[in-house]
Amino acid sequence: MKKILKITGISLLVIVILLLVAPFIFQNQIKDMVRNFVNNSVNANVEFADVSLSFISSFPQANVTVDNLKITNLEPFKDETLGSVKSLSFDMSVKELFKKADEGPIVINSIYVNEALVNLKVNKFGDANYDIAKETENTNTSTDKSEGFSLSIEDYVITKSALTYLDEGSNTILHVTELDHSGSGIFSESVSELNTKSEANVTLSLDSTEYLSNNRIKLDALIDLDLENSKYTFKENKGLINDLPLEFSGYVQLIEGGQDIDITFENPGSSFKDFLAVIPKTYSQNISDVETSGNFKVNGKIKGLVTEKTIPTLDINIASNNASFKYPDLPKRVENISINAAIKNTTGNVDDTFVDLKTLNFKIDEDEFKSSAVIKNLTKNMLVSANIDGVLNLANITKAYPITLENELSGIIKAKLNTSFDMNAIETNAYDRIKNNGNISVNDFVFSSADIVNPLNITEANVSFKPSTITLENFKASTGKTDLNATGTINNLLGFLLSDKKLKGDFNVASNNFLISDFMVEGGSDRPVNQSAEPNDALKIPAFLDCTITADAKTVVYDNLTLTNVKGKLLIKDETANLQNVTSDLLGGNLNMTGLVDTKTKTPTFKMDLGMSNFDISQSFRDLDMLQNLAPIAKVLQGKLNSAITLSGTLGDDFTPLMSSISGGALAELLTTKVEPKNAALFDALTSKLSFIDFDKLDLKDLKTALKFENGRVSISPFNLNYKDIGITVGGNHGFDKSMDYNVVFNVPAKYLGSEVNRLVGKINDSEVNKISIPITANLTGSFTSPKVQTDLTSGVKNLTTQLIEIEKQKLLNNGKDKIKDLLGLNSSNQTASDSTQTQNSSPVINVIKDIFPNGNNSSTPTDSTKNPTNVVKDVLGGLFGKKNKKKDTIN
Structure with missing residues (x-):
C-alpha cells in the first residue's frame, strides 16, 4: 500500500x-x-x-x-x-x-x-x-482545409x-462605455443560439439627432444566429434603459449596403415611476421610494432599411395622464402631469422625421404650466411651432425635484407665448419668417453665482413679443448697492437661445448708484496699478453681446473715484467695448471720454482720448493713479487744470492699466495755481540748494506744457515760468517707478547771489550792471520721494564775481583816463586867443604850472617851497586815483 x-x-x-x-x-x-x-x-x-x-x-x-x-x-x-x-x-x-x-x-x-x-x-x-x-484561396480539392x-x-x-x-x-455615431458582456454559443455552425448578458452606458446619434445620451442600458438577450444569412433574431429579450424596463422582439439582418431592421418594444408596466426611470440617475436620484400616481406608457416600432439614403420608419409614442410624483424628502408635489408625445417617420427619409409634443402639462402648488410643440425637418432647416402658457415658481423646482443647482435661483416666471419659425430664418435674421406673439414677465428673480460678487435681484422685468420685434418693456434690478433700470429692443433673442448667434439689441440703462465693484469677482487682483506682470486670467467682454447701450447714471463709483452725471453711449461687439462721447462730472471738473477696450486677445488692450476741464489739481493727482504716475509732483499744486490725454496700452485682470505698457501724450494747461510745497521732498531739497527762491510764491498760472509717455517713462517738453524777475526753464523725464532725470535752469539776476556779489554791484554803481544775470542749472535725479539735487551755483557765483571785478577794473581805468584828459585840457572845447578867455578856460594843470612859475621864466629855484612842482603833481595824481602818499619830514 x-x-x-x-x-x-x-x-x-x-x-x-x-x-x-x-x-x-x-x-x-x-x-x-x-x-x-x-x-x-x-x-x-x-x-x-x-x-x-x-x-x-x-x-x-x-x-x-x-x-x-x-x-x-x-x-x-x-x-x-x-x-x-x-x-x-x-x-x-x-x-x-x-x-x-x-x-x-x-x-x-x-x-x-x-x-x-x-x-x-x-x-x-x-x-x-x-x-x-485576408481572403483565402478556394480550391476544388475537398481534402483542403482552411487554416x-x-x-x-x-x-x-x-x-x-x-x-x-x-x-x-449615414452620420451615425454610437459610443458604448463601461461595457461588461458575457455570452455562450457555438459559432462554428451556420445556425446557432447565443445567450447573452450585457451592461453598458450608451450614446446614440443618428444624423446629428441624439436619441440616447450616456444612458445606462442592461440587456438579457437570447439571439438566434443565422450566420449564413447574417440575420440575428431577438427571441426572449428584457432590457433596462436607466431603470425603465423594456421588452423587445424582432430582427436585424445585414444586407448589401446596410441593414434591414424590424424591432418592436414597449415597457411591460404602466406606472408613472417608469417615466422617472428614463431620466438619468444623476438628475433623478433613487426613485424606489418616490410616491407616484397615474400611468406612463412607451411603445414603438422601428422598421425598414438603414442605408446611405434611408432610415427605418419610426413610430414611437409616449403617453401619461393625470399623473403625479412626490419625493419623500421634498415638500412639494408635482401633479396634473399630462404627456402626449410622438417621434415619427413614415417615409424612411431622414428629413421627414418629426417630434409632435401635443401636451406637456404639470402643476406645482397653484402654479400651472402648459405647453405644446411640433418640430419638423430635424436634420436640415428645422421648423418649430410652439405654445407656452403658464406660471413657474423657480424656487419650487428644487422643492419638488431632487436637482442640485450650482447657483441660487428664485423668482416667478409668467409666460403666454406662441411662436413659429425656421432655424434658417434665425441664422440669417429673416425676421419676416419669425412669428412671435405674447409676453414673458419675471418678478422677484434672484440669481447668484461664483462669477458675480452679489446676487442679482430682478424686481420686475417684462418682455413683449410681436411678429417683428421683441421689446424689453422694463427691467428693474439691483446687485449689491447698484440699481439698474433698463428698456430697449432685442433683435434676435431666439437666435441667441437656440443657436450660437449673438444677442443683439439697443438698450437704455439708467442708474442712481452704479458701483463697479459690484460686478467684479472678489479677490480678482491684488496687483498695484503700476503692475508690470501680465495677468493670468483677465476679464473678458462676453463674445455673445452685440448691442448698443445708452447710459445715464447719477453716480458711478470706481475704486476711490466718484463720477456724477455720467452720460454716453457704449457699443459692445466682438469682445470690444467702444465708448462714444461719455461725459461726467469728476473732481470738481468735467470729463469727456472716447475710446475702446478690446478683450479678444489674451491680454486686453485699450485706446482712450480723455478731455479734462477745470479739474481740481491736487485731488486729481492724488486720487487718479494714472495722473499721479504722469506727474507725481502735481499733487502739491492747488488750483484748476485743463488737459487732453491720448493713451493706449494693456489692461490687468481688474481692468486697470498696466502702466509699463502705456504710451501716448498729453497737453496740460494750469489755471489759477498755487504751490503748496510743504512735506514735498523735492521742494525741500531744492530749497536747501537754492536760497534765492521761495516756492510758496511760485506763479504757475497759464502754464502750458506737453507730455509724452512710452516704455514706462514720461518726457516733458521744456516749458518756461517766472518767479519774480527770475526766469525758469524746466525739461526732462521721469519713470512710472517715480525715478526722475530733470534739468531746471534758473536765469538769476546778480542781486540774488549773496553779499559779496551785491557789494561789487554797489561799488560799480552802474544801471547796466544791475541787469546782469547768470544761468544756474539744477539737475534732479533719484526719485520724487528721495530726490538728489546738484547745482552749479558755486561755480556760477565765482564766475560772476570774476566778471564783476573785471568790470570794476575797466571802469576805474576809464575814469582815470577821463581825469587825466580833464587835467590836460584835452576834453576842453576850442577857444579864442584872448588872454581873458584863456585865463578863464585854463586847465587845472596849467593853473598849477602858473602857480609854480608865476613869472613864466624857467628858473629852477621855486619861490615857494610848498609849491614844489613835483609834490604838486604827486598830490594831484594821488587824488585822482583815490590815494595820497603820506608827507615825509624834510630838512631844509
Whole structure:
C-alpha cells in the first residue's frame, strides 16, 4: 500500500512539475503560432507585448494569453488604431497546440477579453476599417482545409471595455462605455443560439439627432444566429434603459449596403415611476421610494432599411395622464402631469422625421404650466411651432425635484407665448419668417453665482413679443448697492437661445448708484496699478453681446473715484467695448471720454482720448493713479487744470492699466495755481540748494506744457515760468517707478547771489550792471520721494564775481583816463586867443604850472617851497586815483 501511495505521489509530482515547466518549453512555439496566425489572417499591423501559456489556470485545457495587443490599420485608414486589448486569453484543448497546418483549424473553446478599446469606422466611400480579414484561396480539392481558428465557444467574457462606431455615410455615431458582456454559443455552425448578458452606458446619434445620451442600458438577450444569412433574431429579450424596463422582439439582418431592421418594444408596466426611470440617475436620484400616481406608457416600432439614403420608419409614442410624483424628502408635489408625445417617420427619409409634443402639462402648488410643440425637418432647416402658457415658481423646482443647482435661483416666471419659425430664418435674421406673439414677465428673480460678487435681484422685468420685434418693456434690478433700470429692443433673442448667434439689441440703462465693484469677482487682483506682470486670467467682454447701450447714471463709483452725471453711449461687439462721447462730472471738473477696450486677445488692450476741464489739481493727482504716475509732483499744486490725454496700452485682470505698457501724450494747461510745497521732498531739497527762491510764491498760472509717455517713462517738453524777475526753464523725464532725470535752469539776476556779489554791484554803481544775470542749472535725479539735487551755483557765483571785478577794473581805468584828459585840457572845447578867455578856460594843470612859475621864466629855484612842482603833481595824481602818499619830514 505504501508503495502504491509513493508511486502515486511521485506521479502527481511529476505531472505538476510538467504542467509548470511545459509553458516554458513551448513558449516560442506558442508565440510563433500566434504570429503566424496574425500574418496569415489580417491585413493590418498587429503588435503585442508578450504571449504566455499556462496549463494550471484552465486545466485540463491550455490557456494562451496575449498581453497589450494593438491593431493598427493600413490604407485607407493608415495609422488609425482599430483596437487595443490589455489582455486577451484563449482556452483550448492541449492537442490543439500541436496541430499541423494540414490538420485543420485550431478550435477555441473560450475567450476572455479585458479592457478592450475598439474603434469601428465606415468612411463616406463605404470602406470599413474592420474589414481586415485576408481572403483565402478556394480550391476544388475537398481534402483542403482552411487554416486559422474555429470557434466552438462554450462561453466568452468581455470586461471593462469600450466601443465607438462611426458611419460617415449615414452620420451615425454610437459610443458604448463601461461595457461588461458575457455570452455562450457555438459559432462554428451556420445556425446557432447565443445567450447573452450585457451592461453598458450608451450614446446614440443618428444624423446629428441624439436619441440616447450616456444612458445606462442592461440587456438579457437570447439571439438566434443565422450566420449564413447574417440575420440575428431577438427571441426572449428584457432590457433596462436607466431603470425603465423594456421588452423587445424582432430582427436585424445585414444586407448589401446596410441593414434591414424590424424591432418592436414597449415597457411591460404602466406606472408613472417608469417615466422617472428614463431620466438619468444623476438628475433623478433613487426613485424606489418616490410616491407616484397615474400611468406612463412607451411603445414603438422601428422598421425598414438603414442605408446611405434611408432610415427605418419610426413610430414611437409616449403617453401619461393625470399623473403625479412626490419625493419623500421634498415638500412639494408635482401633479396634473399630462404627456402626449410622438417621434415619427413614415417615409424612411431622414428629413421627414418629426417630434409632435401635443401636451406637456404639470402643476406645482397653484402654479400651472402648459405647453405644446411640433418640430419638423430635424436634420436640415428645422421648423418649430410652439405654445407656452403658464406660471413657474423657480424656487419650487428644487422643492419638488431632487436637482442640485450650482447657483441660487428664485423668482416667478409668467409666460403666454406662441411662436413659429425656421432655424434658417434665425441664422440669417429673416425676421419676416419669425412669428412671435405674447409676453414673458419675471418678478422677484434672484440669481447668484461664483462669477458675480452679489446676487442679482430682478424686481420686475417684462418682455413683449410681436411678429417683428421683441421689446424689453422694463427691467428693474439691483446687485449689491447698484440699481439698474433698463428698456430697449432685442433683435434676435431666439437666435441667441437656440443657436450660437449673438444677442443683439439697443438698450437704455439708467442708474442712481452704479458701483463697479459690484460686478467684479472678489479677490480678482491684488496687483498695484503700476503692475508690470501680465495677468493670468483677465476679464473678458462676453463674445455673445452685440448691442448698443445708452447710459445715464447719477453716480458711478470706481475704486476711490466718484463720477456724477455720467452720460454716453457704449457699443459692445466682438469682445470690444467702444465708448462714444461719455461725459461726467469728476473732481470738481468735467470729463469727456472716447475710446475702446478690446478683450479678444489674451491680454486686453485699450485706446482712450480723455478731455479734462477745470479739474481740481491736487485731488486729481492724488486720487487718479494714472495722473499721479504722469506727474507725481502735481499733487502739491492747488488750483484748476485743463488737459487732453491720448493713451493706449494693456489692461490687468481688474481692468486697470498696466502702466509699463502705456504710451501716448498729453497737453496740460494750469489755471489759477498755487504751490503748496510743504512735506514735498523735492521742494525741500531744492530749497536747501537754492536760497534765492521761495516756492510758496511760485506763479504757475497759464502754464502750458506737453507730455509724452512710452516704455514706462514720461518726457516733458521744456516749458518756461517766472518767479519774480527770475526766469525758469524746466525739461526732462521721469519713470512710472517715480525715478526722475530733470534739468531746471534758473536765469538769476546778480542781486540774488549773496553779499559779496551785491557789494561789487554797489561799488560799480552802474544801471547796466544791475541787469546782469547768470544761468544756474539744477539737475534732479533719484526719485520724487528721495530726490538728489546738484547745482552749479558755486561755480556760477565765482564766475560772476570774476566778471564783476573785471568790470570794476575797466571802469576805474576809464575814469582815470577821463581825469587825466580833464587835467590836460584835452576834453576842453576850442577857444579864442584872448588872454581873458584863456585865463578863464585854463586847465587845472596849467593853473598849477602858473602857480609854480608865476613869472613864466624857467628858473629852477621855486619861490615857494610848498609849491614844489613835483609834490604838486604827486598830490594831484594821488587824488585822482583815490590815494595820497603820506608827507615825509624834510630838512631844509
